[in-house]
Amino acid sequence: MIDYRDIIASEIFSDELGLSKDEIKSMIEIPSDESMGDFAFPCFRLAKTMRKSPQIIAADIAEKISVCNIFYKVEQVNAYVNVFINPSHIAENVVYEINKLGSEYGKSEIGQGKNIIVDFSSPNIAKPFHIGHIRSTVIGNSICKLYEALGYNVIGVNHLGDYGTQFGKMIVAYRKWGKEEELVKEPIKTLLGYYTKFHEEAEKDPSLDDEAREAFVRLEEGCEEEVELWEKFREYSLEEFNRVYKMLGITFDSYAGESFYSDKIPAVVEELKNKNLLEESQGAQIVDLEEYDLGAAMIMKSDGSSLYVTRDIATAIYRKNTYNFAKNLYVVASQQNLHFKQWKKVLNLMGYDWEKDCIHVPFGLVSLEDGEILSTRKGKVIFLEDLLKNAVAKTKDIMLEKNPDIPEIDTISREVGIGAVIFQELSNNRIKDYVFTWDKVLNFDGETGPYVQYTHVRASGILRNSTEDEINKAKEGTCDYSYLSGESAFRLIKLLYRVPEVIEDAANRYEPSILTRHLVEISQLFNKFYHDEHILVDNKDERIAKLSLVMATKIVIANSLALLGINAPERM
């Protein structure tokens, strides 16, 4: 595909500007208003070095860029050089390319041969998988897909919270009140019940806490009974988590959680000691980070057991040795900002220069309407599975109303309902906090997943109404692309053209919402095109040209939705 910025930069480039071709290219922008061209080059910055007014510079540059079959108009307005692309040229350039590449459109190979780890979702065993977990799960999954599209070898890791003193409590609670048959039926709700009961009872009888600590020590020592129980909890919980992952269409390459690293911790403590980073403070072992304004990172409690930072250091070292990652991403809530800063600083002090490739990808807080934070202890949670089921049920209701005869209504309402939830989650910048409301999450009007999917369905419908011969011709590009010069078609094509750079941008910034937004714009323009122009016209040449654009749009929507982790149905 032709890169218009490259061509413009080459035309503009000259030694007297004092800028490299790449610098010029990066200065080329897309004007806010299309009447000011498709690309623009601002000349303000050149005024100083060239000692001429920016208007004059712009006029000179505009003179230099040749009007040809690619650019039909080049003009100077104030300090800007505005370049107008010939609509048939970009139509042929872009639409042909997309139809040729199909599902490969938008992919690149810049990540060839590089490993990237994405640590995401990471729920705690024996605790509910609730809406607080949706963000890491869905954002992390999309980041995986985005990097895969860039050619990286992605390792998606579910760093399960499957270790720690809480399991001592769980073991004690299970011994006291546990029933196997309850556990089998509803593992997590049951385990959570035991857990809350433990906390209630422990308040009356503090000896329970001692018992729990003891149980955890026995677990760490590998005592059979405790290990067996722990394995049971882990297995049952995973089974339940996997049900949700299956609904969401998410898979992982590794489930190495906290327990996996437990035997790698002593070596880390030893290493910190040898590097003279550890010091004792109030009976505990810490790394003093005061001089970096990061307080103190606690490595070992006064009772000798490890902590969050310790485990994450062990994890990072293991991952570097095992995968030799180019990047190691942690999709974890912004509440943990300080923890990750401390952790990075300690790795840095240990002399690991790859610390710079370890990146915390934070996201904002989800709260409930009454201002409360989701709390496992209080039992005030909305289960992710319930949310997904509700969304599917609502979708099915809508479908029964609008399109009752549709085959496979259950499959499609799953795709649309769950797609709506995912899309909504990936719509805003991840750093923003939000308040969960059923109204919002179950709203399918406007800039939503169903809107984009509907657009895909529309495009599919039109293609179904065409003959095989027409479709083949549209695919091969045996058509006259000048029929795609109407305003909405032209604007749509420009959006399709930018998809590869949008994907790259979204990946570089770990921000799937950039793609989500672009996808909404594409859908809006397609719907506008659909209304502005009749597609299945009698004129055969025109019809095939328009079908080629419908096809290209359908491909781009499906590819982009896939990068968000959403299916693109043919009907709905």
Place this chain on the structure above:
RNA sequence: GCGCCGGUAGCUCAGUGGAUAGAGUGUCUCACUCCGAAUGAGAAGGCCGCGGGUUCGAUCCCCGCUCGGCGCACCA
């Protein structure tokens, strides 16, 4: 108290060191004998939190303030 993050239309949110700040939603209109109306078009709605500074140019960068969220040693 200190640190990090956020404040843009009634509401939910995009946006960029550059040209007249944009969507969706809500409100009020209009458009199905026509490829699927989960759609499209139009109207209305703005001291871009406040005050300074840097710059040819600031909603964007810097400083101060303010409001909201989060965090600040034996949880993760």
